[in-house]
Amino acid sequence: MKTLRAILADDEELARQLLREYLADQPDFEIVGECPNGFEAVKAVNDLKPDVLFLDIQMPKLDGFEVLELIDDSVAVVFVTAFDQYAMKAFDAAAIDYLLKPFTAERFRASLERVRLRTSAATPPTPLPRDLKLASRAPGEFLERLVVKDGPRVHVISATKLDYAEAQDDYVALRSEGKTWLKQQPMSGLEAALDPRRFLRVHRSFLVNMERIARVEPNTKDTWLAILRDGTKIPMSKAGYARFRELAGGE
Numbered sequence: 149m150k151t152l153r154a155i156l157a158d159d160e161e162l163a164r165q166l167l168r169e170y171l172a173d174q175p176d177f178e179i180v181g182e183c184p185n186g187f188e189a190v191k192a193v194n195d196l197k198p199d200v201l202f203l204d205i206q207m208p209k210l211d212g213f214e215v216l217e218l219i220d221d222s223v224a225v226v227f228v229t230a231f232d233q234y235a236m237k238a239f240d241a242a243a244i245d246y247l248l249k250p251f252t253a254e255r256f257r258a259s260l261e262r263v264r265l266r267t268s269a270a271t272p273p274t275p276l277p278r279d280l281k282l283a284s285r286a287p288g289e290f291l292e293r294l295v296v297k298d299g300p301r302v303h304v305i306s307a308t309k310l311d312y313a314e315a316q317d318d319y320v321a322l323r324s325e326g327k328t329w330l331k332q333q334p335m336s337g338l339e340a341a342l343d344p345r346r347f348l349r350v351h352r353s354f355l356v357n358m359e360r361i362a363r364v365e366p367n368t369k370d371t372w373l374a375i376l377r378d379g380t381k382i383p384m385s386k387a388g389y390a391r392f393r394e395l396a397g398g399e
Contacts, residue, residue, distance in 0.1 A: 152267055155181040155196065157189035157215065158204040158228065163249070167202055167228070170256045177260065186210025190302055193219045200224040200244070200263050205231055210302070214295045218302060224266050226259055290343040294322060296329040303329060307346070311360045312382060313338055315353040323380075348395055350374055350388035358395060 156164045164182050171177045180196050183189040185208040201223050205212035230249040244266050245259040294305045311323040315335040322329045350356050360376045367373045372384040
């Protein structure tokens with residue numbers, strides 16, 4: 149019987165203790181790591197390459213959604229949380245299972261059976277959606293920060309400090325505080341995740357923080373340039389210019 153390597157990520161010691169107790173009589177599961185916050189969870193998954201991650205949502209430093217963005221798709225994820233408002237829409241087709249605290253030993257065993265079936269499947273797993281954090285939010289709520297993996301390091305970028313984003317194939321280049329970070333995400337997903345009152349799609353390849361625009365200058369017949377406070381010039385399409393005027397109140 150294959151031994152499945154598990155990591156427990158939850159900031160509550162009692163919650164991890166319960167998982168330990170429920171896994172103790174499962175000979176085909178081995179706990180290889182425990183993590184009290186999201187940063188440690190990402191590091192442990194990258195270093196230890198587990199088969200399954202039991203992941204809380206509300207955790208310090210990085211929450212469960214942000215951890216999900218930064219780990220490999222090959223890891224089976226079982227969400228373990230007390231917050232049922234995150235459940236159905238975001239997780240029906242995403243995780244192996246969703247355990248709502250408090251859960252019984254019987255319910256936990258059913259979840260383990262799902263993990264066994266998933267890890268024994270011959271076909272590659274379907275990648276987890278990376279927009280779960282946005283999907284779980286109420287209408288009108290937007291991301292306040294972005295997480296980016298840079299090798300073994302994780303960077304957290306406050307949305308207020310993001311100057312602009314540029315589409316680069318399957319990635320976006322995020323410019324913040326004089327540095328550029330690459331994040332694997334389509335521009336359309338990033339645009340939907342950020343507050344449209346603050347961030348403007350001025351061009352199909354550029355999303356700009358309105359607070360960073362110092363002025364707009366004509367470029368060609370139907371294009372303009374957004375000049376940022378640091379002197380950076382961002383192309384602005386005709387449609388982007390119209391959206392800018394509307395958002396800026398016709399200025």
